[in-house]
Amino acid sequence: MLFYWDIAGVFIFAISGALAGRQKSMDFWGIYIMALVTSCGGGTLRSILIGDVPPFLFTQPVYLIVAAVGTLFARFFPSLWDMFSREVSVLDALGLGIFVCIGTDIALDHGLSWWAAAGLGVITATFGGVIRDVLRNEVPLIFRKEIYATAALGGSLLLMGLQSVGLGQQWCIAIATVATAVVRLLAIRYAINQSSS
Amino acid sequence: MLFYWDIAGVFIFAISGALAGRQKSMDFWGIYIMALVTSCGGGTLRSILIGDVPPFLFTQPVYLIVAAVGTLFARFFPSLWDMFSREVSVLDALGLGIFVCIGTDIALDHGLSWWAAAGLGVITATFGGVIRDVLRNEVPLIFRKEIYATAALGGSLLLMGLQSVGLGQQWCIAIATVATAVVRLLAIRYAINQSSS
Amino acid sequence: MLFYWDIAGVFIFAISGALAGRQKSMDFWGIYIMALVTSCGGGTLRSILIGDVPPFLFTQPVYLIVAAVGTLFARFFPSLWDMFSREVSVLDALGLGIFVCIGTDIALDHGLSWWAAAGLGVITATFGGVIRDVLRNEVPLIFRKEIYATAALGGSLLLMGLQSVGLGQQWCIAIATVATAVVRLLAIRYAINQSSS
Numbered sequence: 001m002l003f004y005w006d007i008a009g010v011f012i013f014a015i016s017g018a019l020a021g022r023q024k025s026m027d028f029w030g031i032y033i034m035a036l037v038t039s040c041g042g043g044t045l046r047s048i049l050i051g052d053v054p055p056f057l058f059t060q061p062v063y064l065i066v067a068a069v070g071t072l073f074a075r076f077f078p079s080l081w082d083m084f085s086r087e088v089s090v091l092d093a094l095g096l097g098i099f100v101c102i103g104t105d106i107a108l109d110h111g112l113s114w115w116a117a118a119g120l121g122v123i124t125a126t127f128g129g130v131i132r133d134v135l136r137n138e139v140p141l142i143f144r145k146e147i148y149a150t151a152a153l154g155g156s157l158l159l160m161g162l163q164s165v166g167l168g169q170q171w172c173i174a175i176a177t178v179a180t181a182v183v184r185l186l187a188i189r190y191a192i193n194q195s196s197s
Numbered sequence: 198m199l200f201y202w203d204i205a206g207v208f209i210f211a212i213s214g215a216l217a218g219r220q221k222s223m224d225f226w227g228i229y230i231m232a233l234v235t236s237c238g239g240g241t242l243r244s245i246l247i248g249d250v251p252p253f254l255f256t257q258p259v260y261l262i263v264a265a266v267g268t269l270f271a272r273f274f275p276s277l278w279d280m281f282s283r284e285v286s287v288l289d290a291l292g293l294g295i296f297v298c299i300g301t302d303i304a305l306d307h308g309l310s311w312w313a314a315a316g317l318g319v320i321t322a323t324f325g326g327v328i329r330d331v332l333r334n335e336v337p338l339i340f341r342k343e344i345y346a347t348a349a350l351g352g353s354l355l356l357m358g359l360q361s362v363g364l365g366q367q368w369c370i371a372i373a374t375v376a377t378a379v380v381r382l383l384a385i386r387y388a389i390n391q392s393s394s
Numbered sequence: 395m396l397f398y399w400d401i402a403g404v405f406i407f408a409i410s411g412a413l414a415g416r417q418k419s420m421d422f423w424g425i426y427i428m429a430l431v432t433s434c435g436g437g438t439l440r441s442i443l444i445g446d447v448p449p450f451l452f453t454q455p456v457y458l459i460v461a462a463v464g465t466l467f468a469r470f471f472p473s474l475w476d477m478f479s480r481e482v483s484v485l486d487a488l489g490l491g492i493f494v495c496i497g498t499d500i501a502l503d504h505g506l507s508w509w510a511a512a513g514l515g516v517i518t519a520t521f522g523g524v525i526r527d528v529l530r531n532e533v534p535l536i537f538r539k540e541i542y543a544t545a546a547l548g549g550s551l552l553l554m555g556l557q558s559v560g561l562g563q564q565w566c567i568a569i570a571t572v573a574t575a576v577v578r579l580l581a582i583r584y585a586i587n588q589s590s591s
Contacts, residue, residue: 030340143424
């Protein structure tokens with residue numbers, strides 16, 4: 001189940017990266033690399049920082065494939081993205097939540113303290129977007145969108161809090177993911193410190 | 198033999214990086230760091246990604262020296278670069294090919310799958326240029342020059358194909374390098390999706 | 395003693411990063427991340443390059459806290475920075491010196507050659523600023539401020555020279571740090587190749 005949400009998050013983030021590349025009139029390869037770094041860059045940086053190399057991107061082909069599908073999707077059906085912008089926002093917010101939970105848990109598995117795990121959860125969820133913005137030569141959006149990183153940090157802390165009271169792992173991840181997504185979506189709804197992403 | 202081609206590739210890529218720094222009126226150190234990251238950045242990133250640390254740049258002084266010579270060359274004889282632009286293109290294309298082969302083979306030596314080795318071959322050959330462009334505050338050229346990455350990917354796959362049919366290692370590398378370079382040069386010749394680099 | 399200087403250097407570099415983020419009207423998180431990468435980015439890159447992971451930033455909470463204090467300081471008392479610009483310059487120059495010494499010694503401890511240790515000392519002291527400038531979408535200042543990297547390199551070589559003649563470790567670090575700072579401050583004083591930082 002976690003795996004499928006991870007894949008869904010990669011897919012959504014890949015489309016967001018591919019569209020960002022498209023705006024800068026990149027060619028197919030450029031757009032694909034944008035899709036890859038946006039969806040897998042945060043997790044790859046986490047892997048490097050905790051010495052968990054080679055990163056998953058180089059051991060499991062599924063990520064390359066999902067990012068390629070997202071790239072094709074962004075290339076041929078960019079208008080669908082606008083048409084379903086509400087659904088896209090929900091999926092994007094859930095992707096943020098699931099990435100935070102995965103990053104936090106992997107850091108804990110590697111023996112890091114809770115505060116370091118929270119940091120790596122936030123990095124996992126947000127640094128793909130930072131690299132995306134650096135590559136397209138813009139000041140990273142996340143640095144000007146407070147609620148995005150705050151939602152991620154809150155989700156990571158909530159996950160560890162729930163785990164520490166002994167709740168089942170599936171429930172912890174589900175609740176923390178949804179809570180992260182809800183905070184994110186409320187921020188969009190009420191336009192708190194928010195651009196269009 | 199492979200070693201000398203590697204050095205030749207580093208030299209050419211270093212000059213290209215130094216000239217890119219010069220255009221942004223960097224000082225001597227800036228230009229030298231540009232030469233270093235352009236020529237060794239891709240290989241260093243590959244080393245980090247597969248856990249092969251410290252990277253060669255910090256264990257073999259020859260790369261620092263070759264990049265320094267390239268920097269001096271770019272500083273004092275920039276006009277030679279224009280005068281011999283045809284020869285420079287050939288060397289640059291051969292450098293691309295040899296970097297792809299080296300990156301692919303090192304990844305295979307570390308037990309990665311063929312598709313991951315192809316990815317690391319492309320990263321070895323192209324990410325020095327990506328870092329160069331990020332540092333001089335431009336959208337990476339490679340993202341808008343399809344044929345460059347395509348030639349690298351093709352070279353990596355050809356190398357592994359030749360190796361799988363049992364051809365001698367020297368021949369595999371020679372053929373894959375030349376094939377990569379030829380694709381690259383044909384793309385320049387017929388101006389397919391190409392800037393001046 | 396070394397530890398307190400390290401903390402002082404992190405504090406000063408964090409304020410410099412936070413102010414750089416403030417200029418780009420980043421939000422609180424953006425400014426805090428700028429403070430963190432400016433003060434700890436060089437050391438983190440060094441850790442990744444020598445395989446010393448997870449980096450100190452993820453094992454010792456003190457750095458997060460010091461960077462947070464620096465961020466608050468930059469947010470609420472930015473004018474103090476201007477008022478004491480002379481003192482700030484001295485602290486910044488001492489921070490440069492101490493970071494160079496720490497980076498050099500850690501690299502030597504990991505068995506690297508003197509020239510690689512010098513390189514890692516310079517990276518430790520300067521790459522936080524490089525990442526800061528990349529994130530705020532500018533060509534890194536260090537690439538246009540020759541004397542900054544030169545002072546760092548000189549400090550690293552001096553440190554190793556003093557160590558090789560058998561001087562006590564405390565003295566070696568004190569002398570190399572002060573020498574680096576003096577070169578840096580003289581460069582500011584006589585406006586050699588210098589912006590305001």
